[in-house]
Amino acid sequence: MDRLLLQSLLRHISLDSQEIELIASFFKSKHIKKKNYLLREGETFRYASYVKQGCFVMYSSDRTGKNHVTQIAVEGWWSGDIYSFLSQKPSSFFVEALEDSEVLQVSKDELEQLYVLVPKMERYFRILVQNAYVSFQDRVLSSMNSSALERYLEFIKKYPNLVQRVPLYTIASYLGIRPEVLSRLRKKLTTELS
Amino acid sequence: MDRLLLQSLLRHISLDSQEIELIASFFKSKHIKKKNYLLREGETFRYASYVKQGCFVMYSSDRTGKNHVTQIAVEGWWSGDIYSFLSQKPSSFFVEALEDSEVLQVSKDELEQLYVLVPKMERYFRILVQNAYVSFQDRVLSSMNSSALERYLEFIKKYPNLVQRVPLYTIASYLGIRPEVLSRLRKKLTTELS
DNA sequence: CGAAAATTTGACATGACTCAACTGGAGTGG
C-alpha cells in the first residue's frame, strides 16, 4: 500500500495489518499523461481517485469560455468531483493532469463492498467529504474579506510547493484573479524584497 | 409531523406511516425570538434544526468586525452549521433569528439512535449534506463569473419570497457586496422599468 | 530551430468600496 495513502487512512481510523492488506487490494493503479483528463464535464466520475504521483487541477468552464479552478491536488490528495462520484450523476467539472501522473482508484461499487468488509472505511470517506466541504467554505470566506495580494500570500504559505509547480494562470484562476494581476503581484513582491 | 418536513423526507426516501410516526417522535419543538441566536460562534451546534416557522441567517464575523452571510433559511429548510453538528466541534458561525421562529430539533445522539431504528434516515442526512455542499459550490462558482447585478437578479429569481422578507444589508452580505451597492442596483432596476 | 503557449508590461476603463450626510420608518418610553 502507498505510504501516503496509509498515512491518510491512519490519520482518521485505526487499522490492523490484515485490514490494510484488504483495503490495498481494492485499489487499482492508473497512469494519466500530462494534459489528459481524469474527468470531463458531462461525464460521471466513476472512480474515487487518490493521487499517488503527479498533479491535477479541477475546473469548471463558464458560458464565456473562462475556466475557474476549484481544486489543485498533488501526491497525497484525493482528486476529482466528489459530488459526481457519490451521486453518480454527470459532473460539471474537468479534472486535468498537469504532469504525467498516477492515481489509485476504487469504483463506487467496489467501495460499497469494501464498506461491508471494513465498515471503518465508511467513516474515513465521510470525514473526507466533510473536510472537503469545510476547507472549501474556509477558502471562500477568507477570500471575501481579503485582497488579491492577501489571498496570494496565504496561498504561498499554505502550499509553498505548488507555487513553483503549477502555472501562474492556474494559480490565478484558483485565487479568482486574472493572470495579469498575479504577474504584477509577483513582480511587486520580488522588487519589494530588494 | 410537520407537512413540509415530511415532504422533504419523502423527496429522498420512502417511509411507511409507522416509520413517520417514529421519526416524528424524535423531534422536539423550540421557539426562538427575533434577534436571538440558534448558535453562537465558539459554541458547538448540538441540534440538527429544521425551520418549521420563521427565518434564520447564518454568518461569520471576520477580524474587522464585518459579517458574511453564508446561509438564509426559512420554513422547510434546515438551518445551522452542519459541520459543527456532524463533528461536534465549535462553530465559527452565528445563526440568528430574523423573525420569531420555531424549529424542530434532534440532537446528534438521538439521531444516531434514529439511524439504528430507521436506517434510511442516514441516507436522507447524507444527501442533505451533499446537497448543501453542492449548492454552496454552485453559488460560489456562479458568483465568480458574474457582476453584482447579475448575482442579485439570480437571487431574486431563486428566492423571490426572501426579497421582501430579509433586510437589504443581509441580502447584500449574502451576495458579497456592500449595502450601498445593492441599494443602487435596486434603484436602477425600478427606474429602468418605467 | 520554429511554433505555440505562458508570462510580462503598458495604457486605460470601470465596478465596487469608502466615507459622510441625509431621509424615513419602526419601536420605545414617558
Add this chain to the structure above:
DNA sequence: CCACTCCAGTTGAGTCATGTCAAATTTTCG
C-alpha cells in the same frame, strides 16, 4: 399617543483595486 431615538436604507463624491485589451517578450516543447 406623541416625541425621540435608532437603525435601515438612500444618495453623493471621490478613490482604488481589478479587469480589459493589445503588444512585447520569454519559455516550452515538438
